[in-house]
Structures are given as structure tokens and as C-alpha cells.
Amino acid sequence: MSGSLKLEDRRDGYVDLRSYAAIGNGRTVALVAHDGSVDWFPVPDLDSAPVFARLLDADHGGCIELHPDREALAAAGVDVTTELRAHRQYVPGTNVLSTTYRTPVGTVRVTDSVNMGSTGALPWTELARCVEGLDGQVPMRWRVVPGTMLNTASPWVQQTDHGLVIRVGEVSLAVRGEDIGAHDAGPQAISGRFTSGEGTEHLLAVVGTAAEPLRLPQTHAIRRNVDLSVDLWRRWTDLLEYDGPYGDEVRRSALVLKLLGHSPSGSIAAAATTSLPENREGTKNYDYRFAWIRDATYTLHALLRLDEQEDVHAAVSWLLRLAREQQPRLHVLNRLNGHVPEADTTELEVPGWRGIGPVVAGNDAADQLQLGVYGDIFDMATLYVDGGNVLDAETARMLSGLADAVCDLWIRPDAGMWELPEHRHYTSSKMGCWVALDRAITLAERGHLPGTEDRWRDERDRIRAWIEEHGWSEERGAYVWYRGSEELDASVLLHTISGFDTGPRMSATIDALREELGRGPLLFRYSGMDAEEGTFTACGFWCAAALALVGRRTEAREQMDAMLALANDVGLYTEMIDPADDSFLGNMPQALSHLALLVAALTLNGQ
Template identity: 60%
Template structure:
């Protein structure tokens, strides 16, 4: 709202950010705003990810259009952050500043001289400032500042062009300004191909556009979120880096985007994931870096954290965990891909047969569960992930897309079902429980109303138990005891919508959906968690899983799931 860009990793989403004031006051920013007091209205240009902010002061109004520019053929081979300023009424004094940080305490920024003016460098990142009537005033050793005054119909531009470890192009400023319009058209062309015509189309399209921003275009991978270390609790401690590609999130993404008619993203994500899996063999990674590499541990930079809530984490400690649900996610990806009319290659088919065989054995092991916990247990939804893997494997055989000992896969699939019905059900709670012998509840069971494991009275009763114990208004905590540790998990609430539809309680699902949609921010973006007391966002932002769950919920209500 204050016109400051406080988070900007470049060239890629998982790069160390040059602007990271989001996590520490000294870690860099780019600000552009009126010098006097103002009120703010924001919106995205229709069908796009280009943000329009209108500032109103006592002397006039201006519109700032923020665009991460794309090229004629898609992603530019450099970063191009354009901030266009249009004078609408009266006159407004504007000021701007570009001041990179230390890349998480690893480098010291400095200003270098270039043919078109100073260039800011920090580590291997080069930041060139280009503009139109932008009033460059000063260039210190570490920042560049400027100021100008708008008038009715005036046009101004401040842009940051960036590269990493390579030469820095300095496009003509007018070319950058033209690129803003091109980028809007590019997004609108993409939105026009978005085939969804069901309920809540505006919210679904905004969520799909948000997911598109999380897609790593060189590889096709999809980041779980765009940030790191935004806390799940005001008490701190539960701060994680989500700038990785989870197999689970990819599966949910394909479920949503396939049904919206988006072919290119579906193929890119599926083929990227399957290539990665072939390189991993049977040791499936729960998540990888956006370029497919295996994560290499974590660092804790010496930064204060968002609102002084630490720690700041670069990396994610869940790497290397055994999570049985990943087997179900892998097969779900493949099954959705085949359902969309595509054909598997022989190498993928051979690997999937091996994974199905492995699933028949490994499902009996304890694991860290979907929530990536340090305590390994026989989590019920982990077993259901294996059930879903074998269910999909059998379906792939029936569709001629897989060969293998299908009788074994069918038998083990049914054993898992029996185990869950016997070990995972509590007569006392009238609910599926988190793990055998416990009376604790786990909201991830809702995913298996959607998978079709159970859409009958037991699941309906479980829904009631979850809402009674884990509910906070329309929102839902992840599992028992989390009320004391973190905020509610947004995706769980939307899973509840889908589960209500699955068990035949559509009217309740619609009522819940209507309560949830206004909890997004002013431009339709959602975080990982929401504090039920004041509805403040918590956790990383934007959170892909939250937007995916919204899309799937809308599909369920519309009868398109």
C-alpha cells in the first residue's frame, strides 16, 4: 500500500533477493509514492498480473502501474520491473528510491558507472535504472533516488533491469514502457484461453493467474509460495522457505489446471516432474529446487525477520523425509495427465511399474506425514496416499498406459483400504483419526473425500468432528493442538468445501465458500494461514496451495471436479 517493493528475488523466484526489506529493515527495497499523505485503491488490470494502484492526495491523483514485463515470445532473458506513473488529476509530487540490500548478508551493494547512468551491483546481480521523466537526483554509493511532479496526462517511468552473472542490457525506456502494454495483452490472451465457466469465475481466474506467477518458466516446475520465513505464528519459530517445487502441490495444480483447459502448463509441469523422478529412481524426493536439483540443507541468515519475528530461513529442513503421500501424488499426476488425453513414454511406464511395486511394500512403514513432522507415525492419510497410488496404477493398466503385476496392486490397494477402515476409524469420535490409537484429528483426511476413498456416512461424520474441534468460524486448523501453535490453514477450509460437496452437502459447501472468499486481500491474493481472531495473514504469500484449494472447491460446487 505504501508503494514499496520489499521482496524481489532475481533472476528466479528462488534466487537470493536483492530487495528483502520484507524480512529486515536493512535488506533493500524500491519505493515509489507521493511525498504527501495519500489514500490508496488497488486492482489488477483486467485478466492480468499487472497491478494498478491509484494514489489520491490533496493536490491530485496518479496511477502507478507495476509490471514484471514479458517479451514478444514469453519470458524476457533478463528481469524487467517497470513502474509507470500516469497523472490523472491535478499535480502530485512523487519520489522514488532504489536501494538493494546485502542478499541475506552475503554481499555489499555498490554503485558502478554505466553509459546510461549508474548501475547498482550486489554480488552477481546487476540492477540498471531506466526511466522517462523520472527526475534522477542523486546516486549514492548504495542507492539511486529521484523525484518528479505529475500533471494531468503526464507519463513517467521508473524501471529496474536486472541480470545475474552476465552482461546487463539497457533497453530504451520507451521500449520498456511499451512492454507494460504488451505484458497486459499477453496476460489477457492467456486469460482468454482459460476455459472455466462455472461458479466464482473471477476468483478462480485470479487464483489461476496467481499460480501462473509461481510457475518457473524455464523448467515448468511450480513453487509452493513466493516467499520465505513469513511466520505461521506471532510467537515465531515456525518459519519456512517455500520457494521449492513439491510433488504434492504439482499434483493439485494439475488437477485444477487440467479442468480449466490449460494444456501447456499441464504438460510442462507433468513432464518436468516425471523427468525428475526418473533421475531419482525409487528414492522419491518430497520436493526439489525449481530447476530440479535436490535441496542442500538450510541456512539461517542473521536477519531480524518479518516484524522482528524470526528466524529467517534459506532452505527447508523437510528435505530427505520419508513421506508416503508422495507416491499417491506421483500417480495422481500421471493419471490426470492421461485423463487429459496424453500418452506416456516407455521409460516413464517402466519406472511407474517399479514405484507401484515399491508402494506395495513401503506403505507399512512409519513416515513424517503430509505435514512434514519430526515424529514418524502410521499417519492415516499417508496410507491413503499409497492407496491412491495403487488405485491410479490399476486405472492406468485398464487404460493401456501401464503394465505390471496388476493383481498384486489390486490386492494391496484393498489391504490398505481395510487397514484404514479398521485402524484409522474411531467409534468414540465417530471420525477418522490422525493415526491408530489416537483420538486426534487431521484435516488432510478431507482430501480423501475428494479422492473418492470415502464419500459416505463415515466421511460426513468426520467432517462434523473436524468442524467442531478444528474449526474457527469458516476457517480450519491443520490438526489437533494447532490452536496453540499457529494460525488456521487456508487450504484446509477450502478442502472442507470440496469434501462437503463430495458427501452430498452442497448447500453447506456454498455457504462456506461465500464466507471464505472475502478473506482474500484487496486484490484476491491469499496467504498460507489466517489468524481467526483478527483475520490477519500469516505464513508465506502468495501460497499456491491456498489458491489451488479455492479452484478445486469452485470446480466441486460447479460439478466439474
């Protein structure tokens, strides 16, 4: 999962989404382009307004640049369009990025880290960029250009007796450097140049806080924190229990899920970004910097199977606490701090990636009814208990109450997994309700839940009968999208994993889905989406897991291998992929894509 990339000029100020690698610290995530520009970096939290957002606004979004100096190289006779290349990989077992730039005049390595401290996330934000000269003499250039926080603030540079400070709204930033040349400060940016030589070391760091005093660490402490961060990431990765094929991809995807975790609360974000388009015409741009119950439970499903302990407990506790507060009507998504967001979307006056808007904050799905989340909650609780854990009494009573609620709710139409405005009787939603009651019965039989098991059992059987009557089409030879429809929905594949059906009907459904929704190994979400958006990355991995679970393991391995080949050079995935040219679409890195990879790999490995 590494490769050599030519450093092409930015088209209209933007780069392809495949160009980005993600780094973070358990509170926020930065996206680093192949040309050394940090184009996305919210401070202090992932869902804060981004101080650096060239990803969505090339002119005014802001960035942190560090790369070989093109002007100086061109003056030395280097053809920068063909002779300047970058080779990237993560430091093994970490979310710390290593980029080696090769030029005809020398080679330099840049190590990028959003630092942690001795015990976890620092109380301030600290992005460190360490430069090592490997051979020759390479001229380097850097710039720290704060943006407008998506057109909500105007940055300015302030001179203090401790040096230059950048102010953007409530955020304060400082540049800390070591052997990076003289600072050239303008009213809204700080920049400089230096030359690396064999054996030289340099440091560019940006530290920040929001609505609190600004910490100015010494450069030796910043370097120490890079080493601590590498150690902390590796210690976490070493705890994962996995010994099977696709080991590198499994660890990378687990690290992505860890990266999207919000350590102060225990929540897990659906993605690190907002408003990256799902098609090139725009309109389908969404904010994914929230914690979806669905995505969080799927993530826990994967981490539990990897025998991860600490983050799982924190996230399980967070989810169950929310469920207790919100029962019986669970909110589909929540802010990372656990607060319920407003159920509306605000459009911002920002052009968007490559001018494809709108750029939005918020998500209209916040107050939707999605019945599948009940199955997700119960499946997660069952897996947690299966890991040798015990529910507290209040949670047990809450889950019993939720099971009773599902007995009444399952007959209602809902927005479905895909958060659609049309409320219908979606087959996968009914399957999710079946899972909820099936798991509730299991927990009760094992002494973990009080409650009316007989009613749960009766309603579970009614749900299966409903699905057999209304969710299956003899004409299509497949489970259909919703009652009365002959269209297809790839989310039913999840219910091989849930155990609802791993027999001939699901096998036939896989064939129908691949024929109608498939483009090579990729699948669209449901019928008609080929005209509206890219293929949904997770669906391709769900297909691999489903093939394995219905006994078609050779096809499952072929499907898995084909999907793994579609990652970018550092093993990351967006939400969607354009089947025409394999380009990335949608927010990134996407938790659902990576946890689907994990589940497929674990399923193929028999875990």
C-alpha cells in the same frame, strides 16, 4: 477484489502481510505494498537471494519506492494520515498491478509489471513502474535502495559512461527512467522526485542480470514490454475453461499458480517467499521457494480441470522426469531447476518480518519419507491421460515400478503430509497409497501401464482394510490422525476429492473436524495446532469441496463464500490466517491456498 486503503505509516518499517500484491514474469516474483514499495524482489529467479528484501529486514533489506511525496503534500497542507488513499486492482486477466493514489491535490495511477517479452520471460529481469497523471498536480518520490541479499553482500553504486549501475554480489542493476526528475545518487541508493499532472506519463524501471552482462533497454522498449506482458497474461487467461460461480476468484487463483511457475524448468514453487512466520512468537519460519511434488501435483490437478494445456504439459514432464531419476524413493521437494537440495536449513543474520525470526534458507523436509506423494504422482498421471494424452514407454515402466514399490512401502511409518519429525502410521498417508494403487490399476486396465495388476489390487484392498481398522474411530465418529490416536487431521479431507470416501464416515469426519479444529470457516491443520500457529488457509477450501462431495452442497457454498471473504483487497492468500483478527501469517502468495480455492470452486461447479 479491490478496495481503498489508507496509506498508514509503517510500524517499525514493516507493513501487514495483507498489504502485499504479487507481480512476476514466470521466473521471479515481486511483492508490492499498498504504499508503493517493492519490498521483495529476487533477481533473476524466485529462489535467488533477494536484492530487495525489506519484507524481512526493514533497515538493510532494500526496496524500490514509488509513491506520492508525503513531505511535499504535508507542506501543501494535506493531512497525509487521513487524506492519502490507494485503490488497487490487477489489470483484468493479468498479473499486472494498477494502483490509483487519490489525494486532495490530484490523482495518479501507477501500473507495475515484471515484464515479459514477445514470447515469454525476457532473458534479463525488468520491473517497470508506469505513472499516469489523471487530474491535478501530485508530487511523487522514488527511491531504488538495494539491500544486502539477506546479509550476504554489500551493494554499491558505480558510475559508467552509460550511467549509474548498482552492483550487489553477482547481480547488476540499472535504473531506467522517463520524466522522473534528476537522479540523486548516493553510495548505495538512487532517488528522485517529479510532479505528475493531468495527462502526463512517467516511467521508473529497474533492470537486472546475474553473473552476465547487463542489458540497458530503451524506455520505449520497456513500455512496449508492459503492453506485451498484459497481452500475454490475457491470452493465457482466455484459454482457461471455466463457466461457473466464483469466476473472478478462479481466474485470480489460476494466475497466482501461473505466477509461481518457473518457466525455464516447468516447476512450480510452493510460495514466493521464505521465513514469513506462522505464529507471532517465531520459530515456525520456513523457506517455501522450492517445488514440492505434492503442491505441484495439486496445482496440475486444478489446471487440468481448467483445460490448461501448455503449462500442464511442461510441469507434468518435469515431474515425471524427476520421478524417473529418483525412483523408487521420491524426494518430497526439489529446487526449481530440478536439483535435489541439501536436507538442512541455514539461519541468516536477518531480523525477519517485524523482528519475528529466524530467517532461513533451505528446508529440512528435503529427504523425508512422505508416502502421500505416490498417490499424488499417480493421480496426476491419470488426470493427464484422462485429458486425451498418452504416456511414453519409459514413464509407463517407471510408474509400474513405483506401484510395485508402494506395495511394500505403504506399511511403513512416514513423516506425513505435514512433514513432522515423528514418523507414524498417518491415516492420510495410507489413503494416499490407496490412491496410488487405485490409479495404477485404472491405468493398467486402460492399456497405459504394464505390470502386476493382481498384486496392486490385493494391496489396495489391504490398505482400505487397514484404514477401516486403524484409521477410523467409532468413539470419535471420525477418521483419526494416525494409528492409536484419537486426534484429528484435516488432510483426510483431501480424500473426498481423491474418491477414497464420499460417504457417511467422511461426512461425520467433516463435522468432527469443524467442531474441534474449526474457527468459523477456518480450520487448523490438526489437533493441538491452535496453540502453535494460525489456521491453515487451504483446509477451509478443502472443507468446502468435501462438503459438496458428500452431498451437503448448501453448507459447501456457505463455507466457500465465507473463505472467499478472507482474501486481501487484490484476492491473494497467505499460507495461514489468524482467526482472532483475520490477519495473514506464513509465506505468500501460497500455491496450496490458491489451488485449494480452485479445486473447491471446480467441485462446486461440477467440473
